[in-house]
Amino acid sequence: MSGRSTVRADAEQRRLLADLAQSRERGEAGRARASRLTMSGWSGPRIAEAFGVSKSTIRLWRMAFMRASVAVLRSSPPPAPVKVRRALEVAEKVLSVPVANRPNRTLPRLAEEIAERSGVRLTRSRLSVVLRKKGDCRWRRPRHTLKGAQDADAVDRSGLRRKLLKAQAEVGGIVLLFDDESEALTHPDLAHVWAKRGADPRVPALGRAAQVAMLGVLDWTRCESTVHTSRTKRSADFIALLEAVDRLYGPKPGAAGKPIVLVLDNGPTHTSKATLAARAQWLPKYAPELNDTETVWRDLKRHHLAQQTSAGANDLDRAIHKVVVKLNLERRHRPLISPRIAA
Secondary structure, eight states, X not given: OOXXXXXXXXXXXXXXXXXXXXXXXXXXXXXXXXXXXXXXXXXXXXXXXXXXXXXXXXXXHHHHHHHHGGGGGSOOOOOOOHHHHHHHHHHHHHHTSOSTTSOOOOHHHHHHHHHHHHOOOOOHHHHHHIIIIISOXXXXXXXXXXXXXXXXXXXXXXXXXXXXXXXXXXXXXXXEEEEEEEEEESSOOOOOOOOOTTOOOOOOOOSSOOEEEEEEEEETTXXXXXXXXXXXXXXXXXXXXXXXXXXXXXOOTTSOOOOEEEEEOOOGGGSSGGGGGSEEEEOOTTOGGGOTHHHHHHHXXXXXXXXXXXXXXXXXXXXXXXXXXXXXXXXXXXXXXXXXXXX
C-alpha cells in the first residue's frame, strides 16, 4: 500500500520532474523518476529494488531533492581535461580566421599547429572527437559568395524596387516575370539521398556528357514557369523565350492587357535590342538572391533531375519540360506563395 511521503513538491516542481524524467541522460532521468515514486508513496527499499541501487543511494537522492529541488538531480558534465581545454583554445583561434586565403588545415595540420602553440599533442582521432563534441566544429565544404563584389547601395535599391513590384503584381496591376538561365547535363546532378547504412549508392554516367541550356521566366503571381530549352544560350535563344512570353502575356483582341515587368540580370543575352519589347527591371551585378527564378532551377535540378541519367540531350530536353509541367501543377493551387517553400 502506498504510504505518506515526507517529500513535498509544488505544481511547478512536479512539472519539472516530469520533464526531467523524459531526459535522454539515463542518470538524471532515473533520479527524477525515483523522486516522483517517492512522492507517490513508494518506500525507499522498494524504489532501490526497482532501480537496482542501494537504499542509501535512494536516501541521498531524496535528501538532495528536499535540499535543492530539481536542479540537483540534473547531471553536470565533467570538466574538460586540461589538455583538451588548451587544445580547444588554440583551435578556436585558428578556426576563427576567415576561410578565404587561409591555409587549409586538415586534422594532421591542425594537430601540428596545436602542438607548436600549446605543447599539447593529440592524435587525429582524438582531435576529431574533441572538435566535434567539445568544440562544436565540423568538417564541411565552404560555399562561394558574391557578397564582396556587390554594390551594397544598388542591391538595397533593387531590393526595395522588387518589393514594390511584387506589391503591384499582387493587386493585379502588372505581370511580374523573373528571368534567368541555367543548364543541365546528361550526367545527372548528384544530391543527398537516403540509403541503408553501409550501402554505396552509385549513379551510372553514360558516355560523354551533353548539355541542355534552360532559359526560363517565372510568373511570380501564379508561381508558374515558362522554359525554353536549347543547346546554346545566345541572343537568338533569348529572343525565342521572349516570343513565348509574348504569346502567353502579350495583348490579345478583346482583352485588356497588363504591363509586363521582366526582372533580369545584365548578361550579354539580355542587352540586345530585343529586350526593349518588354519593360525590364535590371538587377545589380552579383545579386542572384534577388532573382526568384534561381529557386526554380534549384528545385528542378536538386529534387527532380538529380540521379536521373539521360541517354542523350534529346531525352534530357523532354525530361526538363516534363518536370516543368509537374512543378507548375504543384504550385498552381498556391498563388502568391514564394517558390522557396518547395525548394
